Amino acid sequence: MKRRNTFAQGRPLALVEDSPLRRVDPRTKLALSLCASLAVMLPLERLLAAMGVYILLLLWARLLPMAARQVWRLKWILLGLFIVDWLLVSHELAVLIVLRLVLLSGTFTLFFATTTPGELRLALEWFHVPYRYAFSVSLAFQSLSLLDEEWRAIYEAQQARGAWRPQPGWRNIMKQVRELIALSVPAVVMTTKRAWAMTEAASARGFDAPHRRPYRRLSMQALDWLLLAATLAFALALLLWR
Amino acid sequence: MSSMPINAEYRLRAESVTYRYPQNNHGLEQTTLALQPGELVLVTGPSGCGKSTLARCFTGLIPHLYHGDLKGEVWLGALRSVDAPLWQLTERAGMVFQNPAAQMLAVSVEEEIVFGLENLGLPPEAIRERLNATLARFGLTALRDRVPQTLSGGEQQKVALVAMIARQPDILVLDEPLSMLDVTAATELVAYLRNLAREGITVVVCEHRSEYLADIPKLRTIVLDGDAVSVDISDAESPPLAAKPPPFRLEVENLGVRLGGRAILRDLSFSAQGGEVVVVVGRNGVGKTTLLRALAGLQKHAGRISIVGKQPASATKDVRPDLGLVFQNADLQLFNASVRDEILYRISEPDMAWYAYLLQILGLTRYEDVPPLLLSEGEKKRVALATVLMRRPKHGVLLDEPALGQDTVHKTMLMRMARGLAEQGYLVMMTTHDLTLAAQADRLLLLGAEGWVVDGPPAQVMRDPEPWARIGLAVPAWLSLPADESGQL
Numbered sequence: 001m002k003r004r005n006t007f008a009q010g011r012p013l014a015l016v017e018d019s020p021l022r023r024v025d026p027r028t029k030l031a032l033s034l035c036a037s038l039a040v041m042l043p044l045e046r047l048l049a050a051m052g053v054y055i056l057l058l059l060w061a062r063l064l065p066m067a068a069r070q071v072w073r074l075k076w077i078l079l080g081l082f083i084v085d086w087l088l089v090s091h092e093l094a095v096l097i098v099l100r101l102v103l104l105s106g107t108f109t110l111f112f113a114t115t116t117p118g119e120l121r122l123a124l125e126w127f128h129v130p131y132r133y134a135f136s137v138s139l140a141f142q143s144l145s146l147l148d149e150e151w152r153a154i155y156e157a158q159q160a161r162g163a164w165r166p167q168p169g170w171r172n173i174m175k176q177v178r179e180l181i182a183l184s185v186p187a188v189v190m191t192t193k194r195a196w197a198m199t200e201a202a203s204a205r206g207f208d209a210p211h212r213r214p215y216r217r218l219s220m221q222a223l224d225w226l227l228l229a230a231t232l233a234f235a236l237a238l239l240l241w242r
Numbered sequence: 243m244s245s246m247p248i249n250a251e252y253r254l255r256a257e258s259v260t261y262r263y264p265q266n267n268h269g270l271e272q273t274t275l276a277l278q279p280g281e282l283v284l285v286t287g288p289s290g291c292g293k294s295t296l297a298r299c300f301t302g303l304i305p306h307l308y309h310g311d312l313k314g315e316v317w318l319g320a321l322r323s324v325d326a327p328l329w330q331l332t333e334r335a336g337m338v339f340q341n342p343a344a345q346m347l348a349v350s351v352e353e354e355i356v357f358g359l360e361n362l363g364l365p366p367e368a369i370r371e372r373l374n375a376t377l378a379r380f381g382l383t384a385l386r387d388r389v390p391q392t393l394s395g396g397e398q399q400k401v402a403l404v405a406m407i408a409r410q411p412d413i414l415v416l417d418e419p420l421s422m423l424d425v426t427a428a429t430e431l432v433a434y435l436r437n438l439a440r441e442g443i444t445v446v447v448c449e450h451r452s453e454y455l456a457d458i459p460k461l462r463t464i465v466l467d468g469d470a471v472s473v474d475i476s477d478a479e480s481p482p483l484a485a486k487p488p489p490f491r492l493e494v495e496n497l498g499v500r501l502g503g504r505a506i507l508r509d510l511s512f513s514a515q516g517g518e519v520v521v522v523v524g525r526n527g528v529g530k531t532t533l534l535r536a537l538a539g540l541q542k543h544a545g546r547i548s549i550v551g552k553q554p555a556s557a558t559k560d561v562r563p564d565l566g567l568v569f570q571n572a573d574l575q576l577f578n579a580s581v582r583d584e585i586l587y588r589i590s591e592p593d594m595a596w597y598a599y600l601l602q603i604l605g606l607t608r609y610e611d612v613p614p615l616l617l618s619e620g621e622k623k624r625v626a627l628a629t630v631l632m633r634r635p636k637h638g639v640l641l642d643e644p645a646l647g648q649d650t651v652h653k654t655m656l657m658r659m660a661r662g663l664a665e666q667g668y669l670v671m672m673t674t675h676d677l678t679l680a681a682q683a684d685r686l687l688l689l690g691a692e693g694w695v696v697d698g699p700p701a702q703v704m705r706d707p708e709p710w711a712r713i714g715l716a717v718p719a720w721l722s723l724p725a726d727e728s729g730q731l
Contacts (some may be wrong), residue, residue: 201345211363
C-alpha cells in the first residue's frame with residue numbers, strides 16, 4: 001500500500017495514493033460511504049452478507065488493512081459493549097451491535113483514506129455548504145492527524161520537567177485525574193493557538209474576500225457515474241431487502 | 243506628536259498608533275512612521291517591545307481580528323485600516339508569521355499558494371500562470387506536491403513567504419522570519435527580501451537577529467523600546483548548588499534513531515564531561531532535537547548512552563532527571579496559574595534562594611504572579627528553563643534552541659547562566675542556529691546528515707570553512723569570531 005506522507009504517516013487519515021478510489025470524485029465517495037452505512041439497519045444474517053460485499057469493496061480499493069487498523073483501535077470499546085449487551089440482553093444482540101459498529105467505523109475509511117481536505121471542501125461547497133464553513137471543516141479534518149502527535153509531545157515535555165508522574169491503580173484514580181491537568185491545559189492551549197494561527201494566516205491571505213474564485217472544480221467522469229449508479233442500486237436493494 | 247501630511251508617495255503611514263491587548267494590557271507604545279515604495283525596514287527591540295503588534299497593525303489584523311484598545315491611525319495608501327475590510331487591506335499588505343508550520347493551510351505546496359490567489363478573485367488560467375511562474379522563480383517546482391508539514395523549517399518559511407509574494411502585495415511584513423532558520427536559509431531569505439525591495443515592494447522585517455540585515459545599504463532601522471524593562475544581571479551571582487555532581491562523563495556510542503521509517507541519526511558517537519558548555523549546530527531537520535530527546539531518555543534509540551555507567555533517566559523514573567530538557571516549544575511545558583506556581587510545582591521543600599536567583603537571572607521577577615501562558619514567547623521559554631533548573635537535574639541541562647525569541651540582553655544572560663552551571667561541574671548542551679551564542683561555548687559540534695562533521699573549540703571550528711561547507715552552512719562575515727589559542731581575533 002502506497003501512502004502519501006501526510007502530517008502523520010500511519011495515522012488513520014494518511015492518504016492511500018494507490019487506491020482506485022483515490023481518483024474517484026469525492027461526491028461519489030461520500031454517497032458510497034453513506035449508502036454502505038445504511039446496511040446497519042439490516043438483521044444479523046443480511047448484515048453479514050452486506051459486510052461481505054463491503055469487504056470485497058475494501059479489497060478492491062486496497063483499503064482493507066487500513067480499515068482493519070481502524071477497527072482494532074476500537075477494540076476495547078467494542079469488547080466492553082459486547083460484554084454489557086451479552087450480560088444485560090442476549091449474545092445475538094451483542095454480536096449485532098458490535099458488527100454494526102465495525103461496519104460504521106470502517107465505512108468512512110473509504111472516504112477519508114482517499115480524499116484530501118481540499119477535495120472535501122469542494123464536495124461540501126457543491127452541496128451548498130457556505131465556503132467559510134466548508135473551509136473550516138476541511139481545516140479541522142486536516143488538523144485531526146496532528147492531535148495524536150501533539151498529545152505525545154506534551155506528555156514527553158511534562159515528563160522532562162517531572163510534572164507528569166501517574167500513579168497506577170484504581171485507588172489513585174483521583175490523583176490520576178489531577179495529573180491530567182498537566183497534559184490537558186497545554187493540549188487546550190496548543191489547539192487554541194493552532195486554530196488562532198490558522199485564522200490569522202487565512203485572514204492575512206484574504207480568506208473573507210467576496211470575489212473569491214475557485215481554481216479547481218469537480219467534474220464527474222465515467223467511473224464516477226458508474227460507481228454512483230451502483231451505489232444507488234445498492235442503497236435501493238438495502239431498503240427493499242430489510 | 244505632530245500629524246503627518248497626507249502624501250500619496252507613502253505606501254504605509256502610522257500616525258501616533260498605540261495598542262493594548264485586552265488580556266494583559268501589553269502592546270505597542272505610541273509609534274509614528276511613514277514608508278515609501280521599495281524601502282526595506284528593520285523593526286527591532288527587546289522582547290515584548292511590540293514588534294509583532296506593529297506588524298499586525300500594518301496589515302489590518304489589528305483592529306479586524308484583535309479587538310483591544312487601538313489609538314491613532316494606520317493608512318495603507320488611501321485605505322484607513324479601521325474603515326476598509328480586512329480582505330481589501332490584505333491585498334495591499336501581506337504578513338508572514340513567525341512560525342511557518344502554524345500558517346500552513348493546505349496539504350500541498352501548490353494548494354498553499356493557490357489558496358491566496360483564489361481569494362484575489364483571479365480566473366483559473368491566471369492562477370495557473372502565476373502559480374507556475376512563482377514556483378519556478380523561487381525554485382519550488384520540485385516541492386510542488388509535497389505536504390508542507392513534512393518540509394524542513396527553512397523550506398516551510400520559504401513556502402509561507404512565496405504564498406504571500408504570489409499575491410503581489412505592495413507591502414510585505416515579516417514577523418521574526420529568521421528565528422527558526424539556519425544560517426544558510428537565513429542568508430538566502432535576506433537576499434530574497436533585498437530583491438523584493440529592489441522591485442519596489444516595501445518590506446518590513448520585525449526581527450531580533452538584526453545582524454543578518456546589518457550590511458544592507460539604505461536599510462532603515464526602527465528601534466522599539468515599548469514598556470520592556472531592562473534586565474540588570476550585573477549583581478546576579480549564582481548561589482552554590484545543593485549537590486554538586488562528582489566529575490562524570492556522558493558517553494554516546496553508535497546512537498541511531500529512526501522515525502517514520504527514516505533514519506534521523508546514524509552511528510553517532512561522542513563524549514562530553516561535566517563542566518562543559520557544548521553547542522550543536524546543523525541545518526534544519528538534521529536531527530538536533532532528536533539527539534537531545536535521546537539524551538534526556540525520551541527517545542527510543544539504537545546504540546548506548548550512559549552517564550556514570552547508566553542510561554540517563556527522565557524525570558518520571560526519578561524526581562531529579564539526569565539531564566533536564568528544555569523543549570523548543572515552551573507551550574508544551576507550562577500549565578499553572580502563575581510563574582511562581584509553575585516553577586515551584588511539586589517541589590516539597592524548595593530552595594528559595596535558588597528560586598530567587600532563577601527569577602533574577604532569567605528576568606522573571608516582575609512576572610511572578612502572571613500566568614505564564616500570557617507571556618511573550620521568549621519569556622515563556624525562560625519560565626520553562628526555570629522549571630527544569632528548579633528541579634536541579636543531577637548532571638546538567640539540555641537546551642533546544644534556547645535563543646529563540648530572546649533579545650541580546652537575554653541571550654547574554656542565558657550564556658552567563660550556562661557558564662555558571664558549567665563552573666559548578668554541570669554539563670550544559672544546547673542546539674542553536676544562533677552563531678553568536680555558539681561562539682561562546684567550550685565546544686562546537688557540527689552535525690550533518692551523515693553524522694558529526696567536526697568537533698572542537700568554536701574559535702577553531704569557526705575559522706575553518708571546509709566542515710561548514712560540507713553541511714551546506716557558512717560562518718557569516720558579520721560574526722565576531724572568538725579569539726583562538728594564540729589570542730588571534
